[in-house]
Amino acid sequence: MFAAKGLDEKDMVVLSGAHTIGRSGCSSFSTASIEPVLGNQLNQTCGMPVNAATTVPQDFKSPDALDVQYYRNIQSRDVLFNSDATLVTSARTKRLVDFYAGNRLLFGALFGPAVWYQDFGKAMVKMGYIGVKTDPKEGEIRKKCGYVNPKPNPY
Ligand code: HEM
Structure with missing residues (x-):
């Protein structure tokens, strides 16, 4: 799906790092393949049956910081989505995850995290x-990105 939009494998790994902030609804993930300590915590918070209205932080270690903790969470299987966990199941994407997480040294320095910001x-x-979209004929151009434009009042 990334390729269909002209994004490559590296873009996919890099952009997934956005999951270092924000939250997820409890019904958007399964705890089946999450590391058990976090998995049990999430099961407690989300309830059984899952309360769809409950949300949890994506990056439980530094929920509001735009940092590389997301990549460390992938390494320890502390991530919510299959799309996150799967990034270490191919050697090529795993290399990038390990690099951004800061596990690779160059001249004795951790430099992956700084590269991730770039x-x-x-x-x-x-x-x-x-x-x-540059022309309304191509579809609705939103005035506010998070909302469809209000319909004109017919009265
Ligand atoms: C690899 C494909 C991706 C999948 C399958 C995916 C999936 C999800 C899911 C299921 C949620 C939780 C939604 C909810 O329950 O409300 C979420 C949240 C989020 N995603 Fe992704 N995502 C992907 C890629 C991205 C990308 C490319 C970005 C941005 C660069 C991104 C940024 C976010 C953010 C910031 C949140 C938190 C939103 C909030 O706090 O309300 N995601 N994602």
Whole structure:
């Protein structure tokens, strides 16, 4: 799906790092393949049956910080979605996860995390150019990105 939008494997790993912030509804994931300590905590918070209205932080270690903790959470299987956990199931994407997590040294220094901020910025700009509508004939151009435009009052 990323390829269909002109994004490559690296963009996919880089952009997934956005899951270092924000929350998820309890019904958006299964705890089956999550590391058991976190999994049990999530089961407690979400309830059984799952309360669909309850939300949990995506990055339980630093929920509000835009940092590389997400990649460390993948390594310890402390991530919510299959799309997160799956990034270490191929050797090529795992290399990137380990790099951004800061597990690779270059000249004795941890430099992956700093590179992630650069790469994330670039990939966000790249994503921002995908399918940009410039004419209302191409579809609705939202005035506020998170909402469909209000319909004109018919009365
Ligand atoms: C790999 C494909 C992706 C999948 C399958 C995915 C899936 C999800 C899911 C299921 C949620 C929780 C939604 C909810 O329960 O409310 C979520 C939240 C979020 N996603 Fe993704 N996502 C993907 C890629 C991305 C990308 C590329 C970005 C941005 C660069 C992103 C940024 C976010 C953010 C910021 C949240 C938190 C939203 C909030 O706090 O309300 N995700 N994602």
